[in-house]
Amino acid sequence: MQVEVVLDAAARIGESPVWVAEERVLYWIDVKAPALYRLDPASKAQQSWRLPGDIGAYSLTTDRDVVIVALRDGVYRLTLSSGAVALLAHAPFDPVMHRFNEGAADARGRFWVGTMFDPPEDAYAKPQPAGLFRYTTKGGLQPTGNVAELHNGMAWNLDETLFYLAHSYAGVVHAYPFDAASGSLGRRQVFAAIEKPAGIPDGAAIDCEGGYWCALHGGGGLRRFRADGVLEREVRLPVSQPTMCAFGGEALDILYITSASKGLDASQRAREPHAGAILAIHPGVTGLPREHRFTL
Template sequence: MEIEVVVPGGATIGEAPTWVAAEAALYWIDIKRPALYRLDPATGAQRSWPMPSDIGAFALTADPPGAVVALRTGLFRLDFASDKLDRLAPPPFDPKLFRFNEGACDINGRFWIGVMFDPLTEASPPLKSSMHSFTLAGGLRPEPDAAELHNGMAWSADNEIFYLSHSQRQAIFAYEFDPAAGRLGAPRLFASVPKDDGLPDGAAIDDLGGYWCALHGGGRLRRYKPSGAVDCDIALPVSQPTMCAFGGADLEDLYVTSASDQLMPEQRRREPLAGALLKLRPGVSGLARSYLVR
């Protein structure tokens, strides 16, 4: 399969590709060289908003145009016109031990934000922290799911299933979901990922109900059938893909972010595209994903 390099290697931890159809643009972040980016694929032009601390997730705002950014130091509102950051909420965890990791908006504009145990200094064995949701009106709300590392957020076409990975457990779960109330129901194990295949990272859903998962450390994208059975793997020229998102006018392009952190110098020489933003056409269309927080 032809794989196009959209942005060359170099991101420390590229993440959260988000297609905005109204702008024909792709937003994404670099967590550890913290910044939010907006890419115009037609021209290659890219704008960036540097951040003062690790950025784990974002959601866009319509009025005024901007974003809610989930930083290690809390939730902030970014105004695109002025570049000004206004704090909305302090971090719901000890920022010396945790940071936000991955986020996604449900159909009603509630911003779901996971966490990662990522201590700034040597610390105890990995600890768990709660996932949260956020609205502009209601603020942060703790959710009944705790993990060392949340990833893989996605919703089924009917919005009644919420997918979520506990990456350190090598597990992907499917939760019953009430879209009106924004409530999680009972989880079930959707898929287990063998350690040799990599960590289950960010994900996307196609219009046939397939769940596409980036396998961090495994150098591949894996499509799961709605049953949870493995359908196929697509090998990538990077060992640490982090997330995938459908985009383009027909949602037939699949964008993939990747990371270069924790690679030794010899690995970096063998993997010049580490940290690149990639694009491929897997032969299926994606579901339009919500991205506006309300």
């Protein structure tokens, strides 16, 4: 499958691509820049919003000028027109050792955000799990009881009765019965397991057939699992650390893929000149025409 380099961003940890159809743009982040970006793939024009701390996740909102951003020490409101950030909720963990990682809004406008163990590079600490949270304007930041050293792979199935969530270091993607009205999760089942040599399950996207596309961080590819969890195909990429994918383009027939360069040594960078780039493929299946936004 032909892979296009959309933008040689050289991101340290490019993440969380989100296509906005009415603007024909792709939002994405570099966790360690840290910054939020708005890219026009056609013209390559890009805007950026620098942030005061590592950004692990974000959600566009019902106010087109406002984005909810999960930074290392809390959840903030980012006003795009001014660049101002305002604290909404403190992180319920030690932000020196953990940070928020990956988030998504559901159909009712709730913001789901996970965490990861991410201490300073010179710290020799034993990995500790932390929680998955649900944030609303009225209820604030609430724990869900789900803990992991690294949350990833958030997505909902076609009728939004299942919530997918990867525990990346365990190499497992779980499927949870999802109650859209209450936002509660049922008892999890293993949806897919990723063997360690293949990489760890990172960000994901759902296609119009219910297929679950999973980035294999450290494994240099994507895997598509059918709705029943059966592996259907694997796509190889020219980067070893793809991080997440999202459908976009006017027909939702393009799969955009973010990637990371962090952790690669000089020889690896020489072999991967596009590490940290935004890539694109035409997978032969389209995405879903639904755009979930956080409700302010």
